[in-house]
Amino acid sequence: MxxxxxxxxxxxxxxxxxxxxxxxxxxxxxxxxxxxxxxxxxxxxxxxxxxxxxxxxxxxxxxxxxxxxxxxxxxxxxKSLKIEIASNEASEVSEIENQFASMYRCIDKLSAENKSIILLELEGLPQKEIAEVIGINHSAVRTRIHRIKDQLSKCVKNE
Known part of the structure; x- marks a missing residue:
């Protein structure tokens, strides 16, 4: 080929x-x-x-x-890379899009390594492969994912 x-x-x-x-x-x-x-x-x-x-x-x-x-x-x-929704467009944005934007804002607040871990997890990458990509052991990835999900959950609820 x-x-x-x-x-x-x-x-x-x-x-x-x-x-x-x-x-x-x-x-x-x-x-x-x-x-x-x-x-x-x-x-x-x-x-x-x-x-x-x-x-x-x-x-x-x-x-x-x-x-x-x-x-x-x-x-x-x-420079700010955050999603901004103009006030005149806010009424046109669906609830799902708002939740999506809120999740991105919360993910954006994570440390670079935690952001990498959760984005790869959301992508469906197996945790062993995430560990290989990030360069940490598998059990650390499992623990971090649990903590990151808790952190994101709290963040989204407070948005």
Whole structure:
């Protein structure tokens, strides 16, 4: 299989996961999330030849995504990436969208590592794979997920 066809298959299988993860990091900012997803796949294209296969390719791509998004957040630290709903549009926004925005705001308040853990958990990644991506042991991931969910639950209720 040519490099181009191999990359296209990887892209098709992983883009939806990457864009959702980027959306989580970037508080639902779709334009910026699309830019970050593009950056991720540029890196995947550039370094595909270096991928050794020590882990699942999706784990490798998640790691690239996490690092790319964290790098972007550090660059834009002084700029607000929060979802803002104009008062005249507030009546048009459904309750589900409000809850979604509220969850993103709460996720945005987490530490970078906890944000990574919960976004990967929400993505449906197995906890053992999350541990591999983050670089901590599996039992620590289980404990953190429980604590993060409690923290998010309290945050959303107080919004």
């Amino acid at each position: 040519s490099k181009k066809l191999k990359f296209q298959k990887i892209y098709d299988e992983n883009y939806p996961k990457v864009i959702r993860l980027c959306l989580g990091y970037l508080s639902g900012n779709e334009a910026l999330a699309q830019d970050m997803a593009q950056e991720v796949f540029i890196k995947v294209w550039q370094y595909l030849k270096d991928f050794r296969g020590d882990s699942n390719i999706s784990t490798w791509i998640y790691r690239i995504t996490v690092n790319t998004c964290l790098q972007e957040l550090r660059k834009k630290k002084n």
